[in-house]
Amino acid sequence: MGQPPKEHSYDVVVIGAGVIGLSCAWRIAASGLSVAVIDRAGPGAGASGVAAGMLAPATEADFGGQGLLALNLASAARWPGFGADLSERSGREAGHVQSGALTVAVDRDDAEELARLHAFQLDLDLDARMLTRSECRELEPGLAPGIAGGVLTPEDGFVEPRALAAALAVAIDADGGELIIAMEPEIEVTGGRVTGVQTLAGPFKADNVVLAAGAWSAEVAGLPPEAIPPVRAVKGQILRLRASGAPPASRILRTPRCYIVPRAGGEVVIGATMEERGDSHVTAGGVRELLEAAWEVLPETDELKLAETAAGLRPATPDGLPLVGRSAIDGLILATGHHRNGILLAPSTADGVAALCNGQAMDTALAACDPARLVAAPRVEASP
Numbered sequence: 001m002g003q004p005p006k007e008h009s010y011d012v013v014v015i016g017a018g019v020i021g022l023s024c025a026w027r028i029a030a031s032g033l034s035v036a037v038i039d040r041a042g043p044g045a046g047a048s049g050v051a052a053g054m055l056a057p058a059t060e061a062d063f064g065g066q067g068l069l070a071l072n073l074a075s076a077a078r079w080p081g082f083g084a085d086l087s088e089r090s091g092r093e094a095g096h097v098q099s100g101a102l103t104v105a106v107d108r109d110d111a112e113e114l115a116r117l118h119a120f121q122l123d124l125d126l127d128a129r130m131l132t133r134s135e136c137r138e139l140e141p142g143l144a145p146g147i148a149g150g151v152l153t154p155e156d157g158f159v160e161p162r163a164l165a166a167a168l169a170v171a172i173d174a175d176g177g178e179l180i181i182a183m184e185p186e187i188e189v190t191g192g193r194v195t196g197v198q199t200l201a202g203p204f205k206a207d208n209v210v211l212a213a214g215a216w217s218a219e220v221a222g223l224p225p226e227a228i229p230p231v232r233a234v235k236g237q238i239l240r241l242r243a244s245g246a247p248p249a250s251r252i253l254r255t256p257r258c259y260i261v262p263r264a265g266g267e268v269v270i271g272a273t274m275e276e277r278g279d280s281h282v283t284a285g286g287v288r289e290l291l292e293a294a295w296e297v298l299p300e301t302d303e304l305k306l307a308e309t310a311a312g313l314r315p316a317t318p319d320g321l322p323l324v325g326r327s328a329i330d331g332l333i334l335a336t337g338h339h340r341n342g343i344l345l346a347p348s349t350a351d352g353v354a355a356l357c358n359g360q361a362m363d364t365a366l367a368a369c370d371p372a373r374l375v376a377a378p379r380v381e382a383s384p
């Protein structure tokens, strides 16, 4: 006869060790609460380990409403402090570089689109400068000679999501949290209140459970129907190329068909397809589409080594905004649905969720993420 499973007890259990779950767990641990983050695979095993890592609210301005833009800008403003704290606690770097981004028009159709985007960016008071072809090529000599112009957004930048996930795992440990991998928990609810999760290693009791399982958030075992988040998978294929020396560009390059993220070590990331499907196969067509789109703007990509192809599943919601906040089940907090911007939105989300776990209100910038707009609202307002 073996020993009965040990009962573990925490203030908070986080389900999912993507960048969202890890960031939440770290900020919760740093606030002095006990926390365990549980993942069925490992840290960064989902979309976070595939993502390009752009922190690019200005170039993303076109992809959501103004609600998303405001969220993106608020989280981008938190990134420098979040990154500095993280490197202090973990002794590791997440590779944060404010490189700027250049959105390039390859032909006349792109140029019309770009003029419209630029006017929109100016209306929103974003720092966005229209550049001629020769100004673009002065900044980025590797650009194709025939391009029609570009818009420079100097405040955009990027991190390295795999390094970020690794740093977060170290910081969680440094602040007394636990990371438990290869385990698939089942949420336990009694009388409309979450009591923790059940696992093969026994129960993990907790006052709060944070659901951060990315594109799989609706499928986590034990979720009561009224708390199931309307999250669907949007597949993205992405390539990693390798230059033997410096990469052929020094800032993010973007066209309507792709983006290119050059890292100092010589890695060049080309992304990403947007496909309404939930498999993570890399397809010949996806790779061809991305290579062609990169080649037309930065021909030198043809010469680089193709080091990796991958596909990830973005967690998308019906209105394009994430779900961050309390659910109808007391103690069950949602932190999911970050779609194209989970890396960018990690600092705001983590601080908001840590505030909730400490009985405080979230920053008002997160008001638009209130799950009550898409799932049942909490039965009673949580006392502050």
Ligand SMILES: Cc1cc2nc3c(=O)[nH]c(=O)nc-3n(C[C@H](O)[C@H](O)[C@H](O)COP(=O)(O)OP(=O)(O)OC[C@H]3O[C@@H](n4cnc5c(N)ncnc54)[C@H](O)[C@@H]3O)c2cc1C
Pocket: 015, 016, 017, 018, 019, 020, 021, 022, 038, 039, 040, 041, 042, 043, 044, 045, 046, 047, 048, 049, 050, 051, 052, 053, 054, 055, 183, 184, 185, 212, 213, 214, 215, 216, 217, 219, 220, 221, 235, 236, 237, 238, 271, 272, 273, 311, 312, 313, 314, 315, 335, 336, 337, 338, 339, 340, 341, 342, 343, 344, 345
């Ligand atoms: C190709 C691509 C490029 C992208 N580029 C960018 C970018 O440049 N900038 C940006 O901000 N965002 C980008 N994104 C979006 C970003 O990757 C996501 O928004 C973000 O990673 C979501 O993080 P997450 O932690 O919610 O989910 P994930 O990273 O998917 O993590 C979810 C975790 O939950 C675990 N899990 C699932 N079910 C269970 C279960 N039942 N029990 C236990 N664990 C479970 C999984 O193993 C996984 O580790 C990109 C996405 C893709 C696909």
